Amino acid sequence: MWPPRVRKVKLTVSHSVPADRQRVFDALGDPAILRRCIPGCESLTATAPDAYEATLKIGVPGIKGVYAGIAAISDKHPPESLTLSFEGKGGPGFVRGSAAIVLSPGEAATRVGCEADVQVGGLIAAVGSRLIEATARKLAGDFFNQLSKEMSATT
Amino acid sequence: MSDATPYIGRAMKRVEDPRLIQGLGTYTDDLRLAGLLHACILRSPHAHARIRRIETSAAKAIPGVVAVFTGADVNDSCGAVPCAAAIPDLKAPRHTVLAGDRVYFVGHAVAVAVATDPYIACDAIDEIEVDYDPLPAVVNAMEALKSGSALTHPDMGANVAFTHVVNGGSDIDAAFRNADRIIKHRLYHQRLTPMPIEPRAVVASYHRGEGTLTLWTSTQIPHLLRTLLPNMLGIPETKLRIVAPEVGGGFGAKLNVYAEEALCAHLAMRLSAPVKWVESRRENAASTIHGRDQIGDYEVAVKNDGRILGLKATSVADLGAYLQLLTPAVPTLTGLVLTGCYKIPAIRFEVVGVYTNKMATDAYRGAGRPEATYLIERLMDVVANELKIDRLDLRLKHFPAPGDFPFATSCGVTYDSGNYQGTLAKAKQLADWDALMADRKAARAAGKLFGVGVSTYVEICAMGPSKAMPAGGWEWGCVRMEISAKVTVITGVTPHGQGQETSFAQIVADRLGVPIEDVAVLKGDTNVAHYGRDTYGSRGTAVGGTAIVMSVDKVIKKAKTLAAHLFETLDDYVVFENGKFKAPGITAREIAWSELAAEAYLAKNLPAGFEPGLEASSFFEPENFTFPFGTHICAVEVDRDTGEVAITKYVAVDDCGNQINPLLVEGQVQGGIAHAIGQALFEQTIYDENGQLLTGEFMDYAIPRATDIPEYTLGSTVTPSPVNPLGVKGVGEAGTIGATPAIANAVIDALTPLGVVHLDLPMTPERIWRAMQTRTVATV
Amino acid sequence: MYPANFDYVRPSSVDEAVALLQKHGDDAKVLAGGHSLIPAMKLRLAQPHVVIDIGRIATLSYIREAGGTIAIGATTTHSEVETSKLLREKCPLLSETASHIGDLQVRNKGTIGGSLVHADPASDYPAPILALEAEIDLVGPRGKRTVRADQFFVDLLQTAIAADEILTEVRVPVTSPSVAYIKTEQKASGFALAGVAVVASPSGVRVGVTGVAPKAYRATAVEQTIGNQRTAHAIELAAAHAADGVEPLGDIHASAQFRAHLARVNTRRALERALSR
């Protein structure tokens, strides 16, 4: 097929978080918890209900970009689902996207399914395409690992 | 030269080379001017966005930064980038040198920083803050045509730039009515990035006292720039000097008027200091023109005996966001050689040019003809397959006979001369065709995927008759026999690797009978080469060389008059031979150039009314294009496991008319085939669905390496062109045009045993592997 | 393009380098050959404030044999690994792999330590390093520690090295000649789409795979399946497991599916070649 179909990065991740659905749902809307869980998050403040401004330092050691971004939560259906949209830009380019997050109950844990649609632009898209998907996957993994720790720590 | 062997036709090593192989050539970036400032350009990371705000104060505050400008600062005083193509009802957006309130493609220039050092200029653009409001991007030309599509330029109301239709030859509808079968096929001509190894570079210097601007630029077209830049810069042509120093490859990418050329000139005037801008590779990939990017639906009307009655082509050309110099003209060129080497009585060609939020496409090596050749050569194989006719027989059946030339085609052009049967026969012989077929049989029996592809092509060169060209297709040349009996040749073409400093010297040395070392060829500086239409479309030797020949002949004619005067006889009795003037039967005296030139310039003893000096210049207006042709045969083996293609044999027989320097011809053919290997097997410019360029570096855009090149068997036939006195046709693009379909046909032939009937370009290992999976599964 | 400004320090010993790393922390980046770092700096993807050039620490460049293993200093270039007589005789897999890295010029300058620490998911060395079960020495303020290859590669561009540590030495065992590295490269960059290293011994084989997943991995399913069988059929069956349990990378150069396929093909080929040697 021409032109070649190049998808924007689509990310499907699913993680088990050791807490019940309502707690996980609440955590996803708690600025303090988000700040601790989002990889490289240096600041995160609520600017309105369900709207945040954040500074993120992400990347790999020595190749970090500082991104200033905004995020908003919409389509809230507690404790089942929500949509997170985000937009950030920094020296190496920009990142935009949205994630549909679905929480389903499991045994002593909540399965958090996340389908994200990420657009990346600028320098990182031009030279780092091969690493973008893997990086996004890693960042999502780091987020959920941290969230799990938060949940079990406060259980 | 008194020795009897002429220079023309000899494989001579180049005059250009000693400086280049010792690192002594001067490319634009090598220029060092006092007080030189360096510009660095900030480019859009978005395919389409509104610019809300640009903040430059932090950038301006950096020590060493001289200025930072945005579109708001320069677009009013610097004119728009021109398009020279004359297409009826063409809708064109205004192409300002820096973006206005919107950006339309990734790489669109947004702001420029000028500093005392390139490192500092680069620091500065990092500090410019742009607030973008991203908008939907149009990325796919086919989807751009659908109603409800987002718009590349919302203010234009539609994505279509033009529709160009040609009906040629006999009644196309009748042809399709009379057909036994109609064979349809869709083909994609992928987007390609030309990637000359020298990125673009510009140095502009303004002399306030004289009011003159000198622009050194890595361009193929200094003369066209001198014609077109005055409108952008507001200074007259007479105050503008354009110099193309050594140019590190062009391939069409430098056949353009670029925003950065005008911008640097503008900055030099505005800042009263020379300004240099050197493109990075990343900028080159994003903001220098791309090539191809057409999608075509093709229909062939055939009789069961294989006769082709008519051909319909409907194609969509992805133009990108803006029109560069020839953007809309390139896809229309396809229509001129749609029928290839074949007698096809009726054609219909329709191309729709579509705007998308990508870099502009324009002329890349072959420009329009590779598309035509690829489609007709693929179709010949498809038709042969469907009708179970031998593919070579099908081709031969439709060749015009050598006696049919000049041959008027249904596309509306007249092929100057040709012997298509001759190149095919010679290629078959060099390829040892019967043995090759036996090899294929044996390889297939052994379970190997072995294929043989053929392409017989014709192309259009020597561009061209002025009535068919947007900005004049003539060429200018000047020859001066100096007082020292050395010869200065000045050409209006601008070779950048083609080697005409050598081949033109060969022509002139032969005709003047002087040693080649005594001939110097000047080019590329509009203050030296006053007129010219430059180098593109394989025109240098056929058109530019002819202007030189005309000038030499004028010099000789004038010299004869002077010699007759010195012999005290009439012009008609003077004979010029081997660099000497004689008057056989009148005097035994011979006059050499050294004596004659001295007489001409010292001017003590001239005939009445004779102007001193021995110099002549000429404009040559070609009556027609030339049409080189050839046959390429390629054998490949495909790795069943990995889908990798190995070219095991490559035979090319090209006919470019007379050859001035066969070594240079060979170099052009080999270089051209390399581009075709890239196009056929791996090169492709990729934008993602948001219009992000994913092939922005050599890390992601593969051009052929030394290890990708097979051993060639190259041959040629010589069918001189009748349209110029040298009998030459041009060879710069032939390899690229002829080879892509030969390789593609070979790969598909290799996969035929698996039931694969077609694959799109580029035939990457993964694409081949996928085809093998689906077809194998389907037939098992 | 032009790198951003930075301070440059050139320590003359590992201790000095470690002290500098401790002092500058995240702002510092270690420079060895520079062939991963400098391109990133030129594109300004990387903008370290301090560059610590360990390229002149003489004690970091060597290839020597000691007690059944071969020790390679961190700043040993790919070209030195490629042409080392000692390695060619006693651990030919590493030399063979080095010959596939980049090009002549890159191999003259790039170093084994730099490549391993950068941990590009498509670089060549991780495959043999895993298959050889190499040991890697890291030196930091707490002294020296040794990390096994399978513990070294943590994630995409991430290794077990701490921010204040320096990789000083890689140790590989002496092997028989029954080894092979087979690679399909990304056409433009030369990086591995799938690179497979095999070390075979009578008791079994070890397989390292690079380019396929976010980090290089041991294809343990292949190793277990083949055991000590050596028939073509066994090889074929075992190689089919080359991408088991990994989530392959996909990009414009090769989809995840194709990378996994290439991993299987190259595993089969590498097994065949290693076992024929």
Next chain:
Amino acid sequence: MTIPVRLRVNNAPRQHDIEPRVLLVHYLRDVCGLTGTHVGCETGICGACTVLVDGKAVKSCTVFAVQADGSEITTIEGLAANGVMHPVQQGFWECHGLQCGYCTPGMIMAAVHLLTKQKAPTRGQIASGLRGNLCRCTGYTHIIDAVSYAASHATEAAHV
């Protein structure tokens, strides 16, 4: 911050204080005025910037000048000895190994180093050896001819 750098370029001693971020290629071109070494990309792929550092071919766009402190550099300008071109240069001339000439200096320097490692390389070995140098004009065949020519014409003369 500047750093003192002392090195030898084409047998001449050089000493400058330079910013550490200055790449060797820019040092050679802008500080030493040796513009024969070219720049064709940012990612170390194209090889146009190849020079010899202590006799080995390296991409001078991927080396900071400070890293070359104390080294012996040979650029294309320093290759000819006593006005006699190096056999590789001769080969490029004889065999039409260049067209636009932009990649040529880097290509020649890589070939020079290649021939010190392999005295009589096959065509395949030459192609592999020049993988780090891109040429968009010639299609490489004449370049391989040129290096073969140099290998067979290299005398015992004092070239590299």
